[in-house]
Amino acid sequence: MKLTNLKLVTIITEAVLEEQVIRELKSLGAKGYTVVASHGEGSRGMRAGELPGQNIRIETLVGADVAHKIMEHISAHYFKHYAIVCYISDAAVLRGEKYI
Amino acid sequence: MKLTNLKLVTIITEAVLEEQVIRELKSLGAKGYTVVASHGEGSRGMRAGELPGQNIRIETLVGADVAHKIMEHISAHYFKHYAIVCYISDAAVLRGEKYI
Amino acid sequence: MKLTNLKLVTIITEAVLEEQVIRELKSLGAKGYTVVASHGEGSRGMRAGELPGQNIRIETLVGADVAHKIMEHISAHYFKHYAIVCYISDAAVLRGEKYI
Numbered sequence: 001m002k003l004t005n006l007k008l009v010t011i012i013t014e015a016v017l018e019e020q021v022i023r024e025l026k027s028l029g030a031k032g033y034t035v036v037a038s039h040g041e042g043s044r045g046m047r048a049g050e051l052p053g054q055n056i057r058i059e060t061l062v063g064a065d066v067a068h069k070i071m072e073h074i075s076a077h078y079f080k081h082y083a084i085v086c087y088i089s090d091a092a093v094l095r096g097e098k099y100i
Numbered sequence: 101m102k103l104t105n106l107k108l109v110t111i112i113t114e115a116v117l118e119e120q121v122i123r124e125l126k127s128l129g130a131k132g133y134t135v136v137a138s139h140g141e142g143s144r145g146m147r148a149g150e151l152p153g154q155n156i157r158i159e160t161l162v163g164a165d166v167a168h169k170i171m172e173h174i175s176a177h178y179f180k181h182y183a184i185v186c187y188i189s190d191a192a193v194l195r196g197e198k199y200i
Numbered sequence: 201m202k203l204t205n206l207k208l209v210t211i212i213t214e215a216v217l218e219e220q221v222i223r224e225l226k227s228l229g230a231k232g233y234t235v236v237a238s239h240g241e242g243s244r245g246m247r248a249g250e251l252p253g254q255n256i257r258i259e260t261l262v263g264a265d266v267a268h269k270i271m272e273h274i275s276a277h278y279f280k281h282y283a284i285v286c287y288i289s290d291a292a293v294l295r296g297e298k299y300i
Contacts, residue, residue, distance in 0.1 A: 001268075001275045008289070010191075012134050032285065034212050034240040034257060040134040057134060061287065068101075071194055075101045079195060085132065087161065087193040089108070091210075093287040094271055095279060110291075112234050140234040157234060168201075171294055175201045179295060185232065187261065187293040189208070 004096025007067035008059060011074065012038065012085040015054040022058070028073060029066035031099050034059045042083045061093055063100035104196025107167035108159060111174065112138065112185040115154040122158070128173060129166035131199050134159045142183045161193055163200035204296025207267035208259060211274065212238065212285040215254040222258070228273060229266035231299050234259045242283045261293055263300035 009030075011021060018035060025033055038057045062070065067088050078084045093099060109130075111121060118135060125133055138157045162170065167188050178184045193199060209230075211221060218235060225233055238257045262270065267288050278284045293299060 001272050003271070003288070006287070008287070032240065032242050034238045034255070034285070036136050036236050036238045036257060038134045038136045040132065042132050055134070057136060061285070071103070072101050075194055085134070085161070085193075087106070087108070087191040087196075088103070089189060089191045089289060091287040091289045093285075094275055096287075136236050138234045138236045140232065142232050155234070157236060171203070172201050175294055185234070185261070185293075187206070187208070187291040187296075188203070189289060189291045 001094065002096075003092040003094060004099070006061045006091050006093045006096050006099055007064055007088045008061055008091040009067050009070050009086070009088050011058045012040070012055060013058075013078070014083060015056050017078075017082065017084075018056050018058070024073060025058070025060055025070060028069045030060040030062050030070070032060065042085070061091060061096070061099045066100070101194065102196075103192040103194060104200070106161045106191050106193045106196050106199055107164055107188045108161055108191040109167050109170050109186070109188050111158045112140070112155060113158075113178070114183060115156050117178075117182065117184075118156050118158070124173060125158070125160055125170060128169045130160040130162050130170070132160065142185070161191060161196070161199045166200070201294065202296075203292040203294060204299070206261045206291050206293045206296050206299055207264055207288045208261055208291040209267050209270050209286070209288050211258045212240070212255060213258075213278070214283060215256050217278075217282065217284075218256050218258070224273060225258070225260055225270060228269045230260040230262050230270070232260065242285070261291060261296070261299045266300070
């Protein structure tokens with residue numbers, strides 16, 4: 001059994017952005033992803049409707065370099081116009097060499 | 101691109117408690133949260149019905165001080181009477197200054 | 201308030217495997233688990249249908265030894281025939297002594 005240290009990138013955003021974000025994650029090097037339906041409120045001072053209606057929580061396991069590219073991409077293209085949360089954490093992954 | 105080291109607090113509990121727990125998280129300083137529907141079994145020896153029916157998994161990104169307050173609050177007010185799981189992990193958050 | 205350092209094991213796989221995997225997690229020592237419905241694509245080169253239809257995301261908080269046993273079990277019994285993702289991360293857990 002071998003574990004590979006990867007980055008787990010989590011993105012929480014509006015459900016309408018799912019297809020677009022997934023396409024971009026793949027083009028930036030992500031080999032897989034998991035989407036879960038969610039709801040909640042955003043970080044911009046809790047204004048009602050900040051993350052309105054159905055949201056999604058997307059997770060992808062990637063190497064540190066791809067994680068960095070994803071964060072740069074989200075920063076540059078989404079923060080101005082969309083309600084989006086993005087964070088990374090550490091994960092030790094089984095068969096993790098398949099993700100990088 | 102700037103990342104801020106925050107705490108991700110995860111709370112898994114009975115769906116009927118959602119409104120109340122969210123209200124308390126906000127009053128303790130949480131600026132946002134994400135809720136996902138879940139089901140499962142609890143930690144008290146796997147007795148059937150420990151976490152009966154629909155559960156929720158609530159996540160909130162907060163600073164270490166707010167994380168501590170949330171954990172204290174959950175300990176003091178929920179453990180005796182409710183099926184609840186609560187844990188914290190580390191997360192590096194984009195635009196994380198908005199969460200503290 | 202006391203926190204216990206545990207391992208959070210996350211398993212993402214086909215929904216049809218839920219009952220079987222949960223039964224095995226319990227027999228390996230897990231005291232509880234949370235299941236969330238999900239969808240996504242797997243890590244084997246993004247072939248369509250790799251993780252077809254409805255998937256599940258299972259989480260369980262366990263001690264390091266049980267985490268190791270779970271990872272060994274998944275490696276030995278699932279990787280050859282099923283689309284499955286498995287990773288561990290660190291969590292500081294309230295009332296965590298109940299999980300080990």
